[in-house]
Amino acid sequence: LDTLIPLLRGAFTVGAAATFVRVYYFTLAGERVVARLRRNLFGSIINQDIAFFDKSRTGELINRLSADTAEMGKSFSGLTLSSGLRSTTQFVCALSIMLYLSPALTGVMVGVIPVGYIGARVYGKYVKTLSQEVQTALSKATAVAEERVGAVRTVRSFAHERREMKLYSMEVDNVFQLARRLGLVSATFFSSTTLAGNTALLGVLAYGAHLIRADLITAGTLTSFLLYTIYVGMSSVSMTSFYGEVMKGVGASTRVFELMDRIPHIDNVTGLTLQNLVGTVAFDNVSFRYPTRSELSIFDNLSFKVSPGSVLAVVGSSGSGKSTIASLLLRFYDPTKGRIVLDGTDIRDINPTWLRQQIGIVSQEPTLFAGTIAENILYGLDDETSDLFRDKYPNEVPPEVIHCAREANAHSFIMSFPDQYQTFVGEKGVSLSGGQKQRISIARALLKNPKILILDEATSALDAASEQLVQDALDRAVKNRTVIIIAHRLSTVKNADQIAVLDNGRIVEIGTHQDLMSRANSSYRQLMSIQLGISDSQLKQINMK
Ligand SMILES: Nc1ncnc2c1ncn2[C@@H]1O[C@H](COP(=O)(O)OP(=O)(O)OP(=O)(O)O)[C@@H](O)[C@H]1O
Ligand SMILES: [Mg+2]
Known part of the structure; x- marks a missing residue:
């Protein structure tokens, strides 16, 4: 034993x-x-x-x-x-x-x-x-x-x-x-x-x-x-x-x-990257239906062109397809007919990742991620620049972030929070007001410094005073960029180089504010007069002055 x-x-x-x-x-x-x-x-x-x-x-x-x-x-x-x-x-x-x-x-x-x-x-x-x-x-x-x-x-x-x-x-x-x-x-x-x-x-x-x-x-x-x-x-x-x-x-x-094993129809990584992007955007006879609702036509032979460095404002009634223009340009979907061209190249031939890096968007319903305000603004950067920033400013908010926040008129409200740029915004940004979210999303788009900027009702949740401030910043930001502004307010669209009125899947009118105002039976004037709450003839008179 x-x-x-x-x-x-x-x-x-x-x-x-x-x-x-x-x-x-x-x-x-x-x-x-x-x-x-x-x-x-x-x-x-x-x-x-x-x-x-x-x-x-x-x-x-x-x-x-x-x-x-x-x-x-x-x-x-x-x-x-x-x-x-x-x-x-x-x-x-x-x-x-x-x-x-x-x-x-x-x-x-x-x-x-x-x-x-x-x-x-x-x-x-x-x-x-x-x-x-x-x-x-x-x-x-x-x-x-x-x-x-x-x-x-x-x-x-x-x-x-x-x-x-x-x-x-x-x-x-x-x-x-x-x-x-x-x-x-x-x-x-x-x-x-x-x-x-x-x-x-x-x-x-x-x-x-x-x-x-x-x-x-x-x-x-x-x-x-x-x-x-x-x-x-x-x-x-x-x-x-x-x-x-x-x-x-x-x-x-x-x-x-x-x-x-599901293969996406739009492959995110293959395609051309354009050297020296100028930023000419054109829709060329684009017809479009959403895949999930293929019986409803959104666009029918839609054509327009935005020259580099110019501003196109898109107006039209709700549901007329304004936001869809942004989705198509970002290549979330492909047109059912026709093509969308960037600097002469069909965007279907361009690498979608690269394409999206060239486009900054402030969308109608800005979405933030759970994280700090600084992180959310920094989300605008691509991976390389992000890493660069992280190495350069390991423990502080990069001055570029503060600059863009200032431009978006967000800096002062951010500084009023106890944690300032380190304030947590909650899931999807729930702990911020609508206008605050919007301004952070503008700062995020500005930090990206894109060649093409899309603003979809970007200032809709702001009061008149803040809107004016942001508007001034945006007016500065549009320099050297191709810009598409989607907006309802006259003040926002008035200074655009072209204003396109969208109706029934087509552009019914396009021209400068002055052009459209002085046209007989202008649907632009009709839209604006409804918004301002005055009659068409009154608006005509105001505009004459
Ligand atoms: N993901 C989708 N799938 C199917 N249909 C859609 C989708 N998104 C939008 N639509 C439809 O496409 C049409 C145009 O929508 P869009 O969002 O472009 O309108 P909008 O002009 O931006 O309107 P608003 O001024 O209200 O923002 C609408 O009839 C809408 O119901
Ligand atoms: Mg919309």
Whole structure:
């Protein structure tokens, strides 16, 4: 005993170390796979074309990114695989020993194997489809939760908490029902295979007794044979549950790979980059329909040209397609007919990433990211310049950022916050006012210093005084740039080099403010008079003065 105990202690220590290594490294391998899957999937999602996002729900995508990949990780993790491998080895070894002990008895056992095999195949197929359905239902539930929680202010203001709870609970119930079916299928499968296995065991017992009576085997052989039978039974149960796990993973992976392999229609990285960009923008007989609403024509042979360094103002009633012009220029979508040309080159031939780097946009609904004000303004820079700034100003706000904030008339309100440029803006910038968000978004666009600037209702949320200040800055900013201004207010568009009036998918009038004002039956004058709340003739008179 004195020698045995240290020996055993040594053996146990080695065993523990081996278990540690096995669990740790197999878990690590599984988690690595999940991390890689998530990275690749996110890369694929973020590179999809905008049309894809028009019809996808954020929550569903998030669900694939988190839950589906986790499910895959669980099934393909090293631990599952290693236990699958272990049970397969056990199964084969035990079966070989049984064959050695008594081929005749093994024959009785082997009879169940095809039954088990067919059962497992059918079960596997069910598990695969069902788990896919569970994941789809789950992603619907996530989509509801994401949207409703994201818009909690709207939910609260309509006092619809109960309605949302009911909606979510319905979605969760769908998941539950599917999971229940999955449970039912598993229970049926495992109970019937256990029954089949035990029946075979009884068969072995009966036949074994017969063989003993005939003196063909000894009682000892039968006993050990039975032990191995139980062993085989146990390992086949764990083999099939391993198979079920893998099938679940296959179900989830279908959804992940479907998304990962989706090739966007607009490839973000291939195409020309233009040397010495001048900035002539032209729409050449552009017709356009949104892919998600292809029966509605937005533009029908729309043509216009903006010379470098000049300002085009686009006016028109709500829904006439003003913001769509910006989306097309940024190549979020391709026109259904005609072409958009930059310095004589069709933008479909230009590298979209490069193209978008040349365009600064202040969009109608400026979106900020959770982070500080400084970070949000710095978002305007490309990667290289960003790194340059980070090296140059590791611990302070770059003076360029402050300069652009001043230009956007944002500096003073930023300085009035206790944390100044390090103020957190909250998710999507919720902790700022509409006008403040707008001014930060202007600063962000100015910092980018783009050749082409698009201002989509950029000052709509500002009061008259702030607007005037920002307007002055923008008037300075438009120098040496091609600018497209979308605006309703007369004060903003009046000084543009050209004003285009958009109606019914076409430009109905284009010219300078003076031109359009003096035309007979001018729709521009009509738009403006409605806005100013005065009659057409009054406006005509004011303009004459
Ligand atoms: N992503 C989209 N998918 C489908 N249809 C869209 C999409 N975005 C806009 N539309 C439709 O295209 C038309 C033009 O929209 P757009 O946003 O360009 O109008 P707008 O002139 O900017 O209006 P507003 O002055 O209200 O901002 C509208 O009828 C709108 O419903
Ligand atoms: Mg718009």
